[in-house]
Amino acid sequence: MSAGRYAPSPSGDLHVGNLRTALLAWLFARSSGRDLLLRYEDLDASRTVAGSAERQRADLEALGVTFNGEVVFQSQRKHLYDDAVATLSAQGLVYECYCTRREIQDAPRAPHAPPGAYPGTCRGLSEQERKRRRTERPGALRLKAVREQASAHDRLRGTIAAPVDDFVLVRNDGAAAYNLAVVVDDYLTGVDQVVRADDLADSAPRQQHLRGLLYGEAAAASVEYAHVPLVVNQAGQRLAKRDGAVTLAALGEHGIRPEAVRDSLLRSLNLPQGPLQDALDAFDPRNLPRGPWVWQSPHS
Numbered sequence: 540m541s542a543g544r545y546a547p548s549p550s551g552d553l554h555v556g557n558l559r560t561a562l563l564a565w566l567f568a569r570s571s572g573r574d575l576l577l578r579y580e581d582l583d584a585s586r587t588v589a590g591s592a593e594r595q596r597a598d599l600e601a602l603g604v605t606f607n608g609e610v611v612f613q614s615q616r617k618h619l620y621d622d623a624v625a626t627l628s629a630q631g632l633v634y635e636c637y638c639t640r641r642e643i644q645d646a647p648r649a650p651h652a653p654p655g656a657y658p659g660t661c662r663g664l665s666e667q668e669r670k671r672r673r674t675e676r677p678g679a680l681r682l683k684a685v686r687e688q689a690s691a692h693d694r695l696r697g698t699i700a701a702p703v704d705d706f707v708l709v710r711n712d713g714a715a716a717y718n719l720a721v722v723v724d725d726y727l728t729g730v731d732q733v734v735r736a737d738d739l740a741d742s743a744p745r746q747q748h749l750r751g752l753l754y755g756e757a758a759a760a761s762v763e764y765a766h767v768p769l770v771v772n773q774a775g776q777r778l779a780k781r782d783g784a785v786t787l788a789a790l791g792e793h794g795i796r797p798e799a800v801r802d803s804l805l806r807s808l809n810l811p812q813g814p815l816q817d818a819l820d821a822f823d824p825r826n827l828p829r830g831p832w833v834w835q836s837p838h839s
Contacts, residue, residue, distance in 0.1 A: 540729035542607070543568030545599075546578040546721075549592040554785040555834055556736070556770035556778040558602060559804045563767050564734040565604045565815065566822045567694075573732055574607035578724060581614045582714050598787045601797035602804075603815040611728060613720050620715035623723045623753055624680060624708055632685070632752065633708065635669055635678035636661040656704040657681065679716075680709040682749065689744035694765040694824050696737070701744040718742060722749045726758060737766035738777070765824065770807075771831045778834055785834065807832045 545564045547557060568575040577596065581587045596610075627633050638646075638660050646658045662683065664672070672678065682705055690700040707716040715723075725733065733743075743764050751759035770778045784790050787797055802812035809826060810818040 540574060541572070541731055542574040542576050542729045543571075543732040543734055544576040544578055544725065544728070544730045545604075545606075546580050546724075546735075547595055548580045548583070548586060549588060549595060550586040551588050551591050551780065552786040552788055553595050553598055554770075554778055554780055554782075555800065555804065556785075558598065558604075558787075558800070559770055559807065559832070560734070560736050560767055561599055561604050562602060562801075562804055562815070563765075563808070563827075566810075566819060567732060567734045567765055567824065569819055570822045571732065574729075575605070576608055576611065576728055576730065577606040578611040578728070579613065580717075580720070581612055582717075582720060584614070587614075594788075598797070601787060602801045608728075611724060613715075613724065616720070616724065617715065619723055619727060620709070620719055623719060626753060627682065627708070630752070632683045633680050634662055634664075634683055634705075635673075636681045636705075636707070637672040637676055637678050639676075656702060657706065659705055662705060677711040679707050679711040681705045682708050682752075684748065685752070686748065689748040691743035691747045691762070691764055693740065693743070694763060695827065695829065696740060696766055699740050699743050699764070699766075701741045703745055703748050706745055718745055718749060722746050722753065725762070726750060726754050731761050732763045732765070734765045734767060736769050738769060740764075740766040767827070768829060768831045770834050772834060775831070775833075782834070 543564055545561045547553060565575055579592050624633060642660070643657060646660055684703045684705050686703055688700060689703045690698050693699050706718055708719045710716055747759045747762065750762065772778050772782045778785060780786065784793055787800060790800060805812050805818050807828070809828065811821050
């Protein structure tokens with residue numbers, strides 16, 4: 540199976556920026572003959588809001604964004620993430636890390652390392668040192684990266700190259716980290732097209748590196764990325780729910796129907812308004828705007 544996916548966190552209603560990305564994921568998938576899968580990234584139970592997954596899907600379908608197959612919930616897939624960590628461990632590519640955020644922030648690192656990159660503090664600890672540190676705090680599991688830089692090809696941005704540090708695979712509370720869960724889920728569900736907001740572009744090289752280690756370089760090279768521009772508010776900041784009526788429910792309170800929101804999103808993409816099939820017939824990624832779109836509510 541060849542598929543794209545849309546993967547929100549069920550932490551509340553989707554705003555128009557989320558909806559625009561979902562619409563683009565649908566257009567990219569359908570225009571390339573792929574299925575589109577829906578996955579809920581709900582590993583952080585503290586952020587999950589009861590009922591939001593159902594409301595999110597209802598909002599997406601109100602715009603015409605439809606999905607194939609069963610819905611995937613990451614919270615139900617821990618055994619698959621554990622299997623992936625076991626595979627990496629067998630290759631000697633996993634180690635425990637006991638560093639706090641402050642320790643990582645304050646640690647010396649190479650001049651070329653990006654802010655926040657892990658400096659490898661715990662990579663070379665002896666077994667005796669690890670035993671001592673385990674008594675102080677639970678350890679996270681990190682990947683022992685085998686290269687310093689990786690790259691991924693993006694349909695809109697070209698080559699994305701970024702450093703690869705020893706990033707977290709499993710948090711110290713036992714939950715799989717974002718990069719691990721995304722790579723495992725994409726591969727096991729046949730996802731070879733990833734359309735998401737461009738603030739996540741720098742994670743693509745890391746994920747390519749990890750996918751190659753787990754499933755082979757051919758599997759890594761098969762993924763097509765498209766990191767799409769964000770929707771921003773009038774101040775040029777990433778749109779958020781604090782920016783007023785930005786969800787279908789809130790806009791509905793002002794008499795704005797989902798069809799009007801859909802048409803506003805399509806106009807922002809230089810695509811025909813109306814049912815999504817009309818936009819699909821005209822869709823060409825080469826014609827998509829490359830810059831962020833400033834949201835202006837239809838009722839303003």
